[in-house]
């Protein structure tokens with residue numbers, strides 16, 4: 171029997187589904203491993219991978235700050251059930267939920283909002299707009315990848331505008347920064363009591379940055395802004411908590427390496443497929459979620475670089 175390419179792909183997909191069936195037959199469950207990284211600062215560290223049924227979409231870092239009125243929840247996870255698991259921790263250990271904040275509109279960070287919707291959920295105005303506009307497309311994509319992990323998830327945009335500056339919730343003082351570059355609106359939070367800086371996806375550590383809405387120069391300058399703030403430690407959007415400048419350095423270098431790679435490929439007349447086939451920049455091939463994240467970045471950003479390179483070809487003629 172001769173299989174067409176499509177049949178081969180479908181057969182491969184079926185084999186994959188069969189191989190993963192035992193793991194998915196059991197009711198998918200989120201196991202939380204919270205760590206108290208500073209006084210009253212709880213980190214739920216995400217897997218440093220791409221969305222996958224193996225991780226249930228629990229790939230981003232979530233932080234809860236203890237306050238007199240309950241937890242201040244920074245990002246809510248990627249599915250309704252992850253949100254519910256997080257909510258149970260807040261209710262049982264931190265006296266309920268005071269409020270939540272969404273750092274930006276990518277679904278891994280806010281699709282758990284449903285579990286927190288009885289309390290205020292804050293996000294920057296442009297994040298709230300993107301949450302409303304993109305919810306359906308983002309949900310469709312995640313249902314396709316995560317399957318039953320997503321059951322019951324209905325994206326619930328944030329309910330309140332976050333404003334840059336000081337914000338006190340349940341006696342806990344926060345400094346809110348309104349930046350952008352990873353997305354159109356990236357919220358950064360610093361906890362005044364401990365100095366912990368929660369950077370959202372402006373910082374990645376040991377995991378390849380994602381670029382679906384990236385503006386590289388703006389992102390780089392947002393990192394420069396973060397670098398000027400004295401902090402006791404950093405929670406990146408993805409990757410481990412740390413106390414030094416590692417994530418700032420790694421993310422900055424990755425951005426410039428990706429920019430140079432795409433510019434070079436477009437200027438040399440490579441096609442998008444060739445740029446993808448070249449694989450991640452060697453220094454970053456080992457990062458979590460690579461090569462997938464590199465390939466996605468090429469797909470997402472290629473057109474800009476090609477358009478920038480084309481006028482030069484035109485002038486040469």
Ligand SMILES: [Zn+2]
Nearest residue numbers: 230278371407
């Ligand atoms: Zn993220």
